Amino acid sequence: MSAPLPSWRPGKVRDAILAFVEAVTTEGGPDHVPPAERIAVFDNDGTLWCEQPMQVQLLYGQAQLHNKLAADPTLKDRQPWKALIEHDFKTLHALGKEAVLGAVIRSAAGVTIAQATAEALAWLTSAEHPLLKRPMLEVVYRPQLELLAFLREREFKTFIVSGGGVDFMRAIAETTYGVPPEQVIGSSLATSLVEADGRLELMKQAHLASFDDREVKVQNIALHIGRRPILCVGNSDGDLAMMRYTLSGDGRRLALLVHHDDGEREVAYDRDFKLSPLVEALDRAEELGITRVSVKDDWDAVFPDR
Amino acid sequence: MSAPLPSWRPGKVRDAILAFVEAVTTEGGPDHVPPAERIAVFDNDGTLWCEQPMQVQLLYGQAQLHNKLAADPTLKDRQPWKALIEHDFKTLHALGKEAVLGAVIRSAAGVTIAQATAEALAWLTSAEHPLLKRPMLEVVYRPQLELLAFLREREFKTFIVSGGGVDFMRAIAETTYGVPPEQVIGSSLATSLVEADGRLELMKQAHLASFDDREVKVQNIALHIGRRPILCVGNSDGDLAMMRYTLSGDGRRLALLVHHDDGEREVAYDRDFKLSPLVEALDRAEELGITRVSVKDDWDAVFPDR
Numbered sequence: 001m002s003a004p005l006p007s008w009r010p011g012k013v014r015d016a017i018l019a020f021v022e023a024v025t026t027e028g029g030p031d032h033v034p035p036a037e038r039i040a041v042f043d044n045d046g047t048l049w050c051e052q053p054m055q056v057q058l059l060y061g062q063a064q065l066h067n068k069l070a071a072d073p074t075l076k077d078r079q080p081w082k083a084l085i086e087h088d089f090k091t092l093h094a095l096g097k098e099a100v101l102g103a104v105i106r107s108a109a110g111v112t113i114a115q116a117t118a119e120a121l122a123w124l125t126s127a128e129h130p131l132l133k134r135p136m137l138e139v140v141y142r143p144q145l146e147l148l149a150f151l152r153e154r155e156f157k158t159f160i161v162s163g164g165g166v167d168f169m170r171a172i173a174e175t176t177y178g179v180p181p182e183q184v185i186g187s188s189l190a191t192s193l194v195e196a197d198g199r200l201e202l203m204k205q206a207h208l209a210s211f212d213d214r215e216v217k218v219q220n221i222a223l224h225i226g227r228r229p230i231l232c233v234g235n236s237d238g239d240l241a242m243m244r245y246t247l248s249g250d251g252r253r254l255a256l257l258v259h260h261d262d263g264e265r266e267v268a269y270d271r272d273f274k275l276s277p278l279v280e281a282l283d284r285a286e287e288l289g290i291t292r293v294s295v296k297d298d299w300d301a302v303f304p305d306r
Numbered sequence: 307m308s309a310p311l312p313s314w315r316p317g318k319v320r321d322a323i324l325a326f327v328e329a330v331t332t333e334g335g336p337d338h339v340p341p342a343e344r345i346a347v348f349d350n351d352g353t354l355w356c357e358q359p360m361q362v363q364l365l366y367g368q369a370q371l372h373n374k375l376a377a378d379p380t381l382k383d384r385q386p387w388k389a390l391i392e393h394d395f396k397t398l399h400a401l402g403k404e405a406v407l408g409a410v411i412r413s414a415a416g417v418t419i420a421q422a423t424a425e426a427l428a429w430l431t432s433a434e435h436p437l438l439k440r441p442m443l444e445v446v447y448r449p450q451l452e453l454l455a456f457l458r459e460r461e462f463k464t465f466i467v468s469g470g471g472v473d474f475m476r477a478i479a480e481t482t483y484g485v486p487p488e489q490v491i492g493s494s495l496a497t498s499l500v501e502a503d504g505r506l507e508l509m510k511q512a513h514l515a516s517f518d519d520r521e522v523k524v525q526n527i528a529l530h531i532g533r534r535p536i537l538c539v540g541n542s543d544g545d546l547a548m549m550r551y552t553l554s555g556d557g558r559r560l561a562l563l564v565h566h567d568d569g570e571r572e573v574a575y576d577r578d579f580k581l582s583p584l585v586e587a588l589d590r591a592e593e594l595g596i597t598r599v600s601v602k603d604d605w606d607a608v609f610p611d612r
Contacts, residue, residue: 036486113528157488170532180342181532182463182488188529193521193547199554200547202528209529215499222419222508223494223515224530226476226487241499241506248505 004150007143007301013256013293017147020254024230025154031252033230035155040231041221041242042148044162044169044186046276047235047258048177050139052267053089053131054100054275057164060123061104068107080104093274097163097238098211100275105165105187109206113167113191116204121171131267134306137176141258143299144233148177156231159183161221163213163238163276167204185224187212217242235260240281247289255290257281262296265303310456313449313607319562319599323453326560330536331460337558339536341461346537347527347548348454350468350475350492352582353541353564354483356445358573359395359437360406360581363470366429367410374413386410399580403469403544404517406581411471411493415512419473419497422510427477437573440612443482447564449605450539454483462537465489467527469519469544469582473510491530493518523548541566546587553595561596563587568602571609 008014023031024038045051062084068075075081080100083091092100108116127136148158160169160179166186173179190209191202212220218241221229232246235258243255261268270278285292295302314320329337330344351357368390374381381387386406389397398406414422433442454464466475466485472492479485496515497508518526524547527535538552541564549561567574576584591598601608
């Protein structure tokens with residue numbers, strides 16, 4: 001068998017991951033965790049795929065704007081749509097994650113979940129990423145795909161817990177990440193059950209049932225998984241609560257914080273990225289026992305080969 | 307290998323189950339369903355375990371009353387507590403499922419999820435069922451335990467989708483049914499994230515976030531599972547929406563409706579059990595393509611051997 005995690009450079013971080021997995025999977029060892037309790041949670045935007053210049057779902061919202069404007073021309077004078085049309089990142093960043101992402105998620109109302117997922121899939125499998133100039137589904141981080149697969153080989157159950165819309169992520173989570181829909185937790189709209197031709201479908205309502213960020217991530221982990229994770233991977237202050245929740249359980253735990261510090265191969269950002277800032281988690285990582293992952297130093301490759 | 311489903315009597319219903327499972331698991335066959343899409347959903351009360359004279363969680367609420375009365379003596383004059391104290395089934399039935407079960411679920415507020423689950427587990431593993439005079443965890447239906455195990459052998463993923471409180475069910479779902487916590491969907495309270503000694507916990511609030519019954523079951527299936535089930539098992543009108551949702555998908559589907567018609571080995575009831583009535587689903591079963599399961603005729607054994 002080849003060495004695990006080939007895109008993770010040898011060093012303290014890779015060693016920490018391997019030592020953790022070894023410890024919790026060693027039968028009879030002091031840190032052994034039964035497979036059923038090997039719950040790993042991953043944020044998505046900025047953790048599993050690129051979130052620059054803005055989250056992929058916002059790129060989708062922008063791409064859908066011509067349809068939305070045809071239906072409601074007044075959108076062009078309203079935020080965050082005006083800023084999305086004008087590529088006005090200063091305003092988008094000032095509006096913040098919930099105002100922008102929440103609006104884009106809400107704008108998917110008025111169709112069934114099945115329709116919304118099919119439309120998202122069609123775009124995700126055909127669009128090009130504006131910054132990286134590669135297919136949208138190839139902006140995922142190669143080291144993370146390896147980590148997800150490695151964990152599953154070691155009988156972990158891998159979950160996504162993200163602020164992204166749950167239906168949007170489910171469109172590609174299984175094929176891209178190997179994470180089935182029932183292991184994807186995200187922001188969600190209220191739905192109503194409708195009947196057409198004897199067939200029951202769920203229609204998306206323009207009302208956020210859950211905006212899955214910060215402490216809501218912990219609440220949703222409890223609601224959907226019902227077990228405290230032993231491994232948590234994130235990249236922003238939106239993930240700090242679930243990292244702390246993970247670490248404050250009994251037994252051996254690991255929390256990884258991806259720090260985007262590689263301006264050459266990707267984008268270097270943290271505190272000033274107001275669509276998902278990294279401030280407190282970075283400042284408190286050491287105190288809280290969170291392991292910082294440097295994209296620049298710890299990842300030998302960032303994206304999949306082309 | 308011994309024949310599957312030994313507690314299911316040979317006949318049309320057992321044949322229908324075996325034919326369905328054979329069809330969807332036969333590689334290359336016209337009805338083949340890949341393992342990832344083999345989603346089976348089961349109601350709990352009255353489907354997986356006995357709900358007479360009232361749901362197990364209501365028996366628990368009743369058993370906890372002395373603690374609750376010590377904290378708030380006015381409860382004895384308020385419903386549904388007054389009726390629970392007085393074993394006044396007429397009033398309990400008149401109040402209905404949501405009023406009674408919802409109140410009992412809400413009354414678990416003020417403790418952490420972990421505490422609530424531990425307390426429920428302690429009771430569930432020590433209490434005796436008042437009607438059946440057997441340990442509380444032996445009021446599960448033996449044919450259903452066999453069906454759950456048989457489906458998992460055939461690479462189905464089995465979920466519970468029940469009006470019962472999700473934390474209450476999770477206390478025993480894995481050990482009793484082989485269903486892990488992340489595959490248990492139920493009614494839930496709002497929670498708040500609290501910190502004590504650096505440890506993060508979720509405190510249950512006295513506010514129902516979801517009462518998982520009727521169309522809400524379908525909404526929660528979409529939210530938690532994100533896939534339309536191909537098999538649905540229930541026993542009351544509360545399960546009709548998820549049965550219809552299951553059946554109205556493409557391809558081969560099966561919905562089973564357990565009809566408690568055995569007054570000798572259990573309790574015969576349907577229309578008049580106001581804590582979870584079976585009226586519409588029974589009347590429309592044939593029209594909707596729902597397979598009726600007779601406890602009397604189709605189950606060779608009802609409960610586990612003692």
